[in-house]
Amino acid sequence: MGDFFEDINLGADGGIYAELVKNRSFEFDTPLMGWQLLQKGEESGSLLVHNRGELNGAKSRFIRVTSKTSTGNFGFSNEGFRGMGIKKGQQYNFFVLASQLSGNVSLVIELTNGKGDKLGSTIVTPGGKPWKKYNASFTATATEPKAILNISIKGPGVVDLDMISLFPQDTWKNRPNGMRADLVQLLADMKPGFLRFPGGCIVEGRTLEERFQWKKTIGPIEDRGFLINRWNTEFKHRLTTDYYQSFGLGFYEYFQLAEDIGAEPLPILNCGMACQFNTAEVVPLESLDPYVQDALDLIEFANGSADSKWGKKRVEMGHPAPFNLKMLGVGNENWGAQYIDRLKIFTQAIKAKYPAIQLVNSSGTDPNGERFDYLNGELRKMNADIIDEHYYRAPQWFLDNAQRYDNYDRQGPKIFAGEYAAQSVAIASPDNKNNWQCALSEAAFMTGLERNADVVAMASYAPLFAHAEGWQWTPDLIWVDNLKAYGTPNYQVQKLFSTNKGTNVVPILRNNASVTGQAGYYASAVLDKNKKELILKVVNASDKMQDADFVIDGLSKVGAKGTITVLRSDKLDQVNSFENPTAISPVVKDINVKGKSVKVGLQPYSVNLIKLKFS
Structure with missing residues (x-):
């Protein structure tokens, strides 16, 4: 049993990634989304979004703040991810990239509740025109689930700001740019055998331009890419138009998380196909080489020595030892001949250079039907290492299919039950509940997975996290808000099985x-x-x-x-x-x-x- 992580339901930004500021580098399609101008009396200042285009690569925008007053009555605020969860007595670390162009501007940093009561404050005074990172810390005086970050400007002048950030000190292992400790602890308590990341459908993207590209998620956070989240407007019943990926939680952090909780890393990469439910874009076979190279480079990043190009980048980020990657997924829920054509190219290239890497291959979206039958047959002809089967079905299906693997070929590919969850109402219904009937039926099904462990090598419930005010899909294993989190009955079942695997x-x-x-x-x-x-x-x-x-x-x-x-x-x-x-x-x-x-x-x-x- 393992964990399947996808950035859905505010699972990363606003979830396990502990950053409290939304749109910290002004890269949303609406650059000031999440921000609000604060001004008392007559106009005393202005904000202007600047776009450097390709001059700055991944992060192109910053804001120019012009202050005309020394009163501090001018500034701007950030609403966070459905507010900011602040805990009394905890330290909070603020940082910003700043360039003081003229005058002598100071930034008064305050956390307040909805009534305007102050919860903590500090002051940052940028100095000089060169861009520089400035840090400050303070301790919160009260607990508040819906805090607001206010930045007041004192003194006349002009200052450029970027990467405005606020983290609790109490992240997992107190790491800067870290993760919510309570959420990681819930994962660690499961003792998962593996961690699959980063998805899920975000691997595919609505278009190939919006696919997940791991190389844009490593290195200094200010140099990382930025992308709209494909769950942003996927469901009309749960539009989440402020859902983007900052990539503060990137592939290095995913590997590190897997290591922290004692799980084998299982990254999934795009195979040259966008989501077939959206645009169904594909890369021509003759243009697939960059996608294949990304897979080869990822293995080098995870396992390569300091002398290799990508292994050196891992070492520079602070992890000299290899991550010991053993498995890699090619594609997510892709189907049809176009998938098999691309998979064969990936498989040949990866196996030629890294024959020991086990490849996880998609069997499509469903556990039966024309798509499944075609892929299952083709993958077995290819002697695939691991076939990834998904099933989101009614509770009765799980009871009826507890014998599903009893008669699978013992000499064929191993099976990864990569995404499953009983649906109390219907697939993707907003009315689905994590109720006991669903968890009970999953437990019955899981006895069949365990009984057939010689065939079923891995299994993971999906999705993993859901924010109480920012979800798109139900049901989900762990529910969170800005201060708390709890495991569902399904979580309790998963934990019971995962912590009692046995050896035989x-x-x-x-x-x-x-x-x-x-x-x-x-x-x-x-x-x-x-x-x-x-x-x-x-x-x-x-x-x-x-x-x-x-x-x-x-x-x-x-x-x-x-x-x-x-x-x-x-x-x-x-x-x-x-x-x-x-x-x-x-x-x-x-x-x-x-x-x-x-x-x-x-x-x-x-x-x-x-x-x-x-x-």
Whole structure:
């Protein structure tokens, strides 16, 4: 089990990426989106957006601030991402790139609440015409979920400003330009086997011009690219016109995050095809070389020595050791002959230079149908390493398909259940809920994934994060606002499986058959030879209390005590929430073992993890 990250639902900017300022470098299509002029009385100053075009490469815009007064009654403010979440007693670090053109201007930096009450302040005084980074820090005096950043100008003069930024000191590992510590901790608590990034559909882009290009996301943050997020206007029911990608969270940070949480990195790259639901643009085969080179260069960036071009860039960013990349995805949810044509070129080039890299290949958008059948057949002819299957379906589908992989070819490609989530209403419906019925059905399906671990190499729920006020897609694994976050019932199921993987799958049978729906039961079992534990995962999807009698064969001795961890609710529509984040959460109890027999009562609508010691 692993994590699938995509910058959807304000997952990066406004989510795990801890930057509090929206549109910090004025690169949005509307350059002052997120900013507001503050002025008391008669006109005392002005803001003017300048565009340097290609002179500055990635970041072309800055603002010229002209102040005509020394009163400080003129300035501008930033609203943040649905406000700024500020916590009492925490330090906040402000920085800005500035060039003082004339006069002696000081910047008064203040955080306020909606009533104008001050939460903390500091002063920055730029000096000299050359562009320079200026830093200042202050401590917040109150907690506020919807704070505003105000910048007041004191003194007459003209100053140019760019990259206006505010971060909490309390990022993950206190890193500058870092991530929200609480969100990373939720990921680390899952002990994921891998981290897939950066998506998802943003890899493809609505057009090829808007595709994700990893080389634009590394190096100093002021030199990185900038891009509209393809989820910006994707759904009319959830227009999010202020959704852009600053790339402060770039490929270096993704690799670093994977390393931090003990996960294998799994980057996904564009294969020369834009989203087929949008424009379906493709790069002609004869023009595909730059896309292929990006893949080769990424492997060098991740694994290359300091003597290599791209390995040197990784070292310069602060990571001398390789990231030990073993897997790479080519394309996301692409389909048709045009995908296979491009995939073959990628595969030949990558395998020729890096034969040990395992390639993840798309089987399209659905778990069956014409697209799937064609791709599944072609990928197997190619002896593909890993086939990425996706399924967003109703809860009943997950119950009905718990045996999906029982008869897959054991000698064929491995399977990556790369994106899945039960949909309580319909695919992409804004009314979908992360309720217990969905989580319960996913748990039943996951017993089939675990039982077939010789075929299913990886699996990940999707999407990962959703901001309570900035989401486009439901359901989602973890919900966040500006101050808090909680794991859904689906998260609790994922965590239960991911933290109890074991080392060896062993059979668990009922009437000499795998347990997949008989009397509402679904089950899988593993041994953890390192911890000397037998771990049973048993789902009771029925509405009845059921007594289960487990008889253990093949172990010489089982301990007299064990534990059972239960996730359950009598209400299939039960959800977790900001008000009640642990409505569905694990409860652990001791159980007795008599010889090699365990008798337990399995409550209705429950996921049960039974853990027994053996010797």
